[in-house]
Amino acid sequence: MRRGFYFKLALSNIRKNAQTYVPYLLTGIASVMMYYIICSLSKNEDFMNMKGGAQMNWILQTGTVVVGFFAFIFLFYTNSFLIKRRKKELGLYNILGMEKRHIFKVLTYETLMIAAAAITLGIVGGLLFSKLVFLGMLRILSLQATFGFPVSLPSVRNTAILFAVIYTCTLLSNLRQIHLSKPVELLRGGRVGEREPKARFLVTILGLLSLGGGYWIAVTTENPMTMIMLFFVAVILVMIGTYCLFTSGSIAVLKGLRKKKTYYYKTQHFISVSGMMYRMKQNAVGLANICILSTAVLVMISSTVSLFIGIEDNVERRYPRDIMLNAYEKNNNDWDAVEATIDRELAKLGRSKSNEFHYDYLSMGARIKENEASLDLDQDDTLDDVWNLYFITPDSLKELTGDTVSLGENEVILYTGNGRYAPDTLKLLSREFQVREKREEVLPSDGDGGGIFKSLFVVISDRETMDSLYEEQQASGTEYTSEIRICHGVDIDGTSEEKLQAGENVSKALKDQGFSGYTDIREQNRINYLSLYGGLFFLGIFLGTLFLLATVLIIYYKQVSEGYEDKERFEIMQKVGLSRREVKRTIHSQILTVFFLPLLTAGIHIAFAFPAVKRILLAIGLANQTLLVLCTLGSFLVFAVFYIGIYSLTARVYDRIVRS
Amino acid sequence: MAMLEVNNLKKVYTTRFGGTRVQALSNVSFSVERGEYVAIMGESGSGKTTLLNILASLDKPTSGEVLLNGRSIVSLKEAEISAFRRDNLGFVFQDFNLLDTFSIKDNIFLPLVLSGKSYPEMAKRLAPIAKKLGIEEILEKYPYEVSGGQKQRTAVARALITEPQLVLADEPTGALDSRASDSLLRLFGQINEEGQTILMVTHSTKAASHAKRVLFIKDGEVFHQIYRGGQTAEAMYQKISDALTMMATGGERDA
Numbered sequence: 001m002r003r004g005f006y007f008k009l010a011l012s013n014i015r016k017n018a019q020t021y022v023p024y025l026l027t028g029i030a031s032v033m034m035y036y037i038i039c040s041l042s043k044n045e046d047f048m049n050m051k052g053g054a055q056m057n058w059i060l061q062t063g064t065v066v067v068g069f070f071a072f073i074f075l076f077y078t079n080s081f082l083i084k085r086r087k088k089e090l091g092l093y094n095i096l097g098m099e100k101r102h103i104f105k106v107l108t109y110e111t112l113m114i115a116a117a118a119i120t121l122g123i124v125g126g127l128l129f130s131k132l133v134f135l136g137m138l139r140i141l142s143l144q145a146t147f148g149f150p151v152s153l154p155s156v157r158n159t160a161i162l163f164a165v166i167y168t169c170t171l172l173s174n175l176r177q178i179h180l181s182k183p184v185e186l187l188r189g190g191r192v193g194e195r196e197p198k199a200r201f202l203v204t205i206l207g208l209l210s211l212g213g214g215y216w217i218a219v220t221t222e223n224p225m226t227m228i229m230l231f232f233v234a235v236i237l238v239m240i241g242t243y244c245l246f247t248s249g250s251i252a253v254l255k256g257l258r259k260k261k262t263y264y265y266k267t268q269h270f271i272s273v274s275g276m277m278y279r280m281k282q283n284a285v286g287l288a289n290i291c292i293l294s295t296a297v298l299v300m301i302s303s304t305v306s307l308f309i310g311i312e313d314n315v316e317r318r319y320p321r322d323i324m325l326n327a328y329e330k331n332n333n334d335w336d337a338v339e340a341t342i343d344r345e346l347a348k349l350g351r352s353k354s355n356e357f358h359y360d361y362l363s364m365g366a367r368i369k370e371n372e373a374s375l376d377l378d379q380d381d382t383l384d385d386v387w388n389l390y391f392i393t394p395d396s397l398k399e400l401t402g403d404t405v406s407l408g409e410n411e412v413i414l415y416t417g418n419g420r421y422a423p424d425t426l427k428l429l430s431r432e433f434q435v436r437e438k439r440e441e442v443l444p445s446d447g448d449g450g451g452i453f454k455s456l457f458v459v460i461s462d463r464e465t466m467d468s469l470y471e472e473q474q475a476s477g478t479e480y481t482s483e484i485r486i487c488h489g490v491d492i493d494g495t496s497e498e499k500l501q502a503g504e505n506v507s508k509a510l511k512d513q514g515f516s517g518y519t520d521i522r523e524q525n526r527i528n529y530l531s532l533y534g535g536l537f538f539l540g541i542f543l544g545t546l547f548l549l550a551t552v553l554i555i556y557y558k559q560v561s562e563g564y565e566d567k568e569r570f571e572i573m574q575k576v577g578l579s580r581r582e583v584k585r586t587i588h589s590q591i592l593t594v595f596f597l598p599l600l601t602a603g604i605h606i607a608f609a610f611p612a613v614k615r616i617l618l619a620i621g622l623a624n625q626t627l628l629v630l631c632t633l634g635s636f637l638v639f640a641v642f643y644i645g646i647y648s649l650t651a652r653v654y655d656r657i658v659r660s
Numbered sequence: 661m662a663m664l665e666v667n668n669l670k671k672v673y674t675t676r677f678g679g680t681r682v683q684a685l686s687n688v689s690f691s692v693e694r695g696e697y698v699a700i701m702g703e704s705g706s707g708k709t710t711l712l713n714i715l716a717s718l719d720k721p722t723s724g725e726v727l728l729n730g731r732s733i734v735s736l737k738e739a740e741i742s743a744f745r746r747d748n749l750g751f752v753f754q755d756f757n758l759l760d761t762f763s764i765k766d767n768i769f770l771p772l773v774l775s776g777k778s779y780p781e782m783a784k785r786l787a788p789i790a791k792k793l794g795i796e797e798i799l800e801k802y803p804y805e806v807s808g809g810q811k812q813r814t815a816v817a818r819a820l821i822t823e824p825q826l827v828l829a830d831e832p833t834g835a836l837d838s839r840a841s842d843s844l845l846r847l848f849g850q851i852n853e854e855g856q857t858i859l860m861v862t863h864s865t866k867a868a869s870h871a872k873r874v875l876f877i878k879d880g881e882v883f884h885q886i887y888r889g890g891q892t893a894e895a896m897y898q899k900i901s902d903a904l905t906m907m908a909t910g911g912e913r914d915a
Binding site for chain 2: 261262265266267270274275277278569571572573574575576577578579580581582
């Protein structure tokens with residue numbers, strides 16, 4: 001009987017607090033679902049054995065950890081919000097004669113019910129949806145699935161254990177809070193922290209400095225490798241800056257406004273300035289969270305989407321032909337025999353070749369200051385001035401582009417590609433070249449990774465110039481010397497599968513005949529890219545959805561708590577002589593400011609992050625900047641529309657609370 | 661002419677689905693002259709809060725009229741009500757109704773800021789009031805930093821700063837201890853002496869005994885009234901007690 005009583009009380013508590021508990025339960029279900037899905041994908045063996053499955057698997061496992069960690073923080077945050085709202089109710093039970101252990105019992109039942117519902121429904125939902133997500137993923141990777149998708153028992157077990165632990169932790173933290181407080185404090189629970197916030201100038205300055213520092217790193221770091229290393233430093237600085245400025249900076253600004261009497265004592269400013277100060281104190285951390293989550297969603301989605309869309313581009317640029325051979329000239333490969341082998345292997349499969357090219361070139365890394373190139377590179381170089389120089393002859397240029405040029409000795413044409421080269425001369429070793437023309441396009445060469453270093457294609461007058469450069473380089477005593485290389489490429493007809501098959505056969509035959517050099521098959525690389533970037537793309541969308549969900553929930557809870565707090569103020573202001581409409585207008589304008597501050601700040605963060613993201617993506621091979629700009633703008637717009645949608649939906653909840 | 665005239669006021673509350681009807685005021689009529697200090701007494705549920713809400717233009721009566729300086733406040737349009745309230749009425753509530761987000765000073769300024777007064781004028785008006793109410797020291801503090809008595813004096817200052825026609829007080833001593841209550845009641849007496857018209861709703865005999873006239877409301881009607889005349893507060897207290905006893909025991913008019 002007694003047992004039944006506490007159980008019933010717990011059940012009715014949840015029902016009475018439905019307005020806040022239903023979203024909490026839904027969050028739980030969604031978190032469990034997402035965790036199960038990503039966990040089961042990472043454990044799917046068929047998947048692991050596919051081509052490129054290992055990379056995919058690594059990405060998914062990382063994703064699993066991130067999702068689990070995030071679910072933990074997320075549920076904890078929501079729970080702390082709920083328990084804060086309910087302190088008064090629990091204090092009342094205490095005063096009405098329930099001992100603390102009875103309250104513990106009720107809370108335990110409540111948590112049990114919520115946890116059981118969330119885990120069960122979440123796993124069922126996960127089972128249903130994982131098939132769908134799985135098919136979606138195969139589509140992303142352009143693969144055909146021939147196998148089924150079994151229920152992953154280890155994933156069910158892991159999910160259940162993880163979430164049982166998370167819910168236990170929330171329960172323990174609630175019990176601790178109740179245990180430590182007196183009934184009177186519980187009664188007052190919802191109303192603590194009304195003190196006027198202090199503007200801590202030190203914190204504000206710290207915030208400004210770290211935000212500025214983060215932005216500075218993002219904008220000024222030119223070199224992609226340095227950028228990758230510093231990116232996380234920048235992210236952390238921006239996060240610190242965001243938290244500091246939201247908490248202290250906002251208050252400092254508002255206090256400054258309040259000091260200006262002629263500004264402050266005006267109807268519309270008077271109420272909003274003081275109201276905002278109060279709101280910012282209550283909400284600064286939550287808003288900073290929304291801001292950072294939004295930024296994360298946007299960076300993640302825009303970069304993974306551009307990478308994914310950019311795969312084709314990237315593959316075409318790095319591998320201009322279906323089969324690419326690359327070897328040192330001094331290895332003295334018998335190129336006639338190589339060609340014969342290619343023809344023979346293709347003929348066996350009934351394929352034919354086209355667009356064949358064959359050219360020689362000399363590449364060397366150099367540090368360029370002004371117009372002076374030096375081959376003495378050392379580890380301490382900032383890398384920002386380092387270029388890859390590609391020397392090609394007019395014959396090679398003709399092979400590559402079909403252009404015929406004729407150059408005098410020491411006359412060059414530059415293809416500047418992804419770098420900017422301003423001077424009209426170029427000094428290297430004993431030579432000083434006169435630049436006859438600069439062209440901006442990137443040459444379809446053997447591809448240099450196209451990003452980490454700036455590349456400069458130098459068309460020189462003839463092969464003799466190249467030989468003399470080579471010899472001079474060898475004699476210069478520089479540490480990194482390079483060889484003259486030969487690049488040979490052919491296109492093959494047929495489907496992707498047929499091309500892959502032909503490429504593999506050619507590669508094997510060449511190896512058998514003792515060809516000394518690299519063989520790259522474009523289709524093979526395309527698959528590798530797909531599994532890597534496709535995996536990142538999937539993860540980006542997946543985590544983006546999760547973060548978005550978190551944002552929705554935080555906004556919802558903020559609206560609810562704002563509603564309860566504003567209710568009283570709303571009434572007082574009406575009594576003192578502010579009309580209903582005026583009150584509504586001032587409060588709405590405050591709420592709009594509060595909710596759109598994070599979106600705006602996220603927009604600014606994205607704008608400053610853009611150069612950094614651009615360089616990192618360049619380093620991993622995305623040269624198409626227009627694509628990145630479009631993806632970033634696109635994701636921001638979609639996100640903003642979504643955000644406004646959530647806002648107006650939850651604003652109704654707010655209105656209902658204030659009006660009741 | 662009377663400053664405030666209340667004629668045949670009636671208020672019926674209907675539950676949401678039109679089922680039960682509760683009559684809060686059945687037929688209330690009285691008038692208040694300029695410079696008067698009137699207390700309205702009655703038990704819980706007698707309709708005094710309903711009456712005050714209608715006088716404050718926070719609620720509309722089912723029938724009857726309320727005239728302030730000959731102008732009907734019942735027929736005011738929604739858009740005019742707030743400005744009317746701001747310019748003509750001052751409020752003192754039981755639970756103070758101060759905003760936590762404002763300092764004491766800004767709380768007092770609130771109605772003036774809403775009326776668009778300039779800062780120098782507000783400051784000029786505040787100085788004598790703050791001095792009179794003894795709250796000069798706490799002007800820069802916040803409501804949660806001061807005592808209940810100080811909060812209520814802040815609320816009085818907020819009511820007076822607009823120089824209203826009428827101050828409406830709803831159980832002003834309800835949340836105060838006896839010392840703070842005494843001091844607040846003396847204050848009310850003093851500002852009334854200076855010419856301020858006050859209408860107070862209370863069920864505290866002591867609070868009512870400071871007024872110049874006491875109206876008793878029972879079952880939604882004005883049941884009885886007592887004038888203080890030249891009597892002391894103590895004698896008034898005794899008369900009010902007697903009247904209350906009579907109402908509670910033998911005075912069932914409709915019985």
